[in-house]
Amino acid sequence: MSQPVGTDKAPRPGAGEHEPKGNFTHRLYTGEFEFSFVPHARRWYTISAILLLISVVALFTRGLNLGIDFKGGSVFTVPVSSVSSQTVPDFKQVLTRSAVPNLEGYEVTTVGGDSVRIQTRSLGNDEVSTLRHELADSAQTTPEKVNYSLIGPSWGQQITDKALQALVVFLVLVGLMIWLFFREWRMSVSALVALGHDLLVTVGFYALVGFTVTPATLIGVLTILGYSLYDTVVVFDKVRENTREITKQDRTFSEAANVAVNQVLVRSINTTLIGILPVLALLIAGIGFLGGEGPLADLGLALLIGMVTGAYSSIFIATPLLAQLREAEPAMKRHVASLERRRSRSAAKVSVTTTVATGEHTPSQLSGATLPTTLQPGTRTQPVHKTRSQRRK
């Protein structure tokens, strides 16, 4: 996968002998080893297109498994001393014999080893009271110990509406914000496309696997927005740095962007891993201690999926897309064309001195400078006498 990018790679005589080995991250940084993220954009687009297709198909064929919060209903959680094979049938008996009418369609499941969850239609106030007493009696506990929640039929719709509203407002604001920060609308567009990709893949995954969607899932999905953009911003920041005055550089935007992605790759992997670790902790605690019920597990799962796709999309989707958008500009096209001309000419030559830079400046003399002009006395190509016409190439 390693391939030379740009002519700046070629003139490194003697690098092998003198160079301290350097680890993998170092080689990524210097470009000794480089993944072709941007050049192989089509490949990644294809992968994502397949993922998105699966997501959309899953969404339409299987649909989302909406939790009770979206459908309306009542849930009772009854603490029991121990769960046995008789527990569920026992509680089903209670519900069948209950004084509360029309309880058909109830669901009884055990949660962890010490509680039973009963889901029924949306009950009235008195019905809740009655059923709570009945359940408490059969579990030999007091009604106060029976947890319940009751969700009106319109509540889910309200939550969904609010979430969608938040989504739209957020997307608009964040698009503006990135545009203001980077002064580049193409970055906003690419970041938002990557974001849409993450959202759709996450939702599709939920549809495919059939995990229950709860309000906590919704929070998780909305949080992915922030997280996915965090990654994208880190990558774009480096891309911007590398492509400053790109028309005066001897590489194309794509090449410079690809270098940027490779340079921040370790950082992206690290930030994603560090972000995922606490999310894993949420999942572990949510499943291990609360039996997979409740916001910890729901949030953890949604965030886990979202963060993985978020990291993927900022590298494989956002940056290549940005490069393509930028290179569609006339100025960039001219730049690419002139570079190609130059390269085909210089290909004949063994080495072109691209390092006839700015004299003997060293970092310490450039204390105020933010960008180093690095020169390697040891590895530097020695000045060769050339005529002016030769140098102009």
Add this chain to the structure above:
Amino acid sequence: MARTSSPRHAKPGRRLIVFALILVALYGLMALSKTWAPRLGLDLRGGTTITLTAHNNSDGSAPSKENLETARTIIQKRVDALGVGESSVTLQGDRQIQVAVPNVSNDELVQLVGTTAQLAFRNVYSASQSQSATSSPSASVNPTAPVTSGLPPSPTPTPTPQTAPATAGLPPSPTPTPTPRPTAPASAPADFSTLLNWQPSAQDDADFDKFRCGDAFPNVPDQPLFACSEDGTTKYLLGPELISGTHVTNAQAEIPQGEVAWVVSLEFDSAGADRFSQATTHLAQQSSPMNQFAIVLDGKVISAPSVSSAITGGSAQISGGNINATTSKALANELKFGALPVSFDVSSVDSVSASLGGDQLQAGLIAGLIGLGLVIVYSFLYYRGLGIVVVGSLGAAALVTWAVIVLLGATVGFAMNLPGIAGAIVAIGVTADSFIVYFERIRDEIRDGFSLPHSIQSGWGKARGTIVMADAVQLLSAVVLFILAIGEVKGFAFTLGVTTAIDLFVVFFFTHPLVTLLGRTHFFGTGQRFSGFEPEHLGVSRASLLGRRRTRQSHPGGGSASSGTGAAKARTARSSAGVGAKESR
């Protein structure tokens, strides 16, 4: 060694002191408020949370902010009347009211908060002092005030300050045995004049004698009602409902033109005006206390004005007595609530037992510890000695977060719920991310051939922008979620937002100064083994790391001292720009 760092960055100690001072200030405030632990949400300590959704009766749209606030106040009063303490009634979004009552798993609660207010006008037949266990008799306030027509500038307001005559001074019998009362209205509504001329039976009088404030009494429109004033000192024997609150179209507190005293103006719709005119005509002929009518809200007499003349025209003023700036507004609000064209749906009820709450809290804390542990282990594995910075900064962030959450609980009543804890845990990642961005930038700078002290500063200069931007995006998502979301989401968004802001603060005032200081130590500054700045790992020579390359360059063998940063040079925009300019000339 630190020559290359600009003087602007050269005072890490000062920033650390600022950080310490702010921390001390936060904890000082905590000491002042005497709270050391955050307020916990009901899902963590047990309790009942009810979310009500309000809608206008007419078209189901969202009610106005003002109406919602009035409704909230009334519901708060109802909940407070339960005496459960620490309950909160808050507005959420544009149409939700959330009622949170800790440690109560009361089935009545839902009924209580969810019902629409019942405002009604009834005739007073008898009024007397009541001794109730909760109120001291000395605090007796007379809610009686004269009511006059609001149309003409009040033809002599007849300020007869009615002191409710203590008709029955005998103490109520200790064992009241009230007669069973109907709890639902008759199917056929009674004729208005029958209602107006209703008289209490001997049984009613006897029961009323035994009635004490605080006793339950069914509030049925076509039945008599025993009710008390809001302070529980005066009890009233009231006739059936004459005019229901829905006939009130407006109520407001004002000082009429040319007068000095506050009045509460009332307006009725046409049906209400007609009934009010008949009722006042009837009442004006009666003697005290039977010339009074009572305004009853949720079974409590909020005002019992006396009537001296018939009021026609559908608008009336209540004046005199204890009507002043404060009480007139309160009364007007209560009257308005009865007239509020708003009703509530119970959207969700969550009842969590104290034991489940404890379990959830425990699980949340365990999740936090696991998350923190994993992040710390990872940062030590990957960044070696720099892991100390991660641990220190996370610790600093945790201290600040704790103080802020506690203080927010003490001041604005912010309660930490389970999604809130989840938000804080997710924020561990966000916080650690900003350190990574910084560390990686430092390493980049070192790889570009800068000395460590220089890299710490120049790397900071570059990381700063990225961190600010990335945090700003995160903050934006938290703020949008917080403003627009309802229910559980709010707590999550809130803690995520707060912790992100704290992350920014910690990175600027703790992490960066700390790294600068550590860079001056021997262990970190010279890239010792396990320091995280080992030159071998970064692919540079020790000399380059120490910034001694210039001196080595003059030696013939200097080539081996510098290292593989060849690719980096052309890669940086500035140098490439220079080259490019040359080539394209």
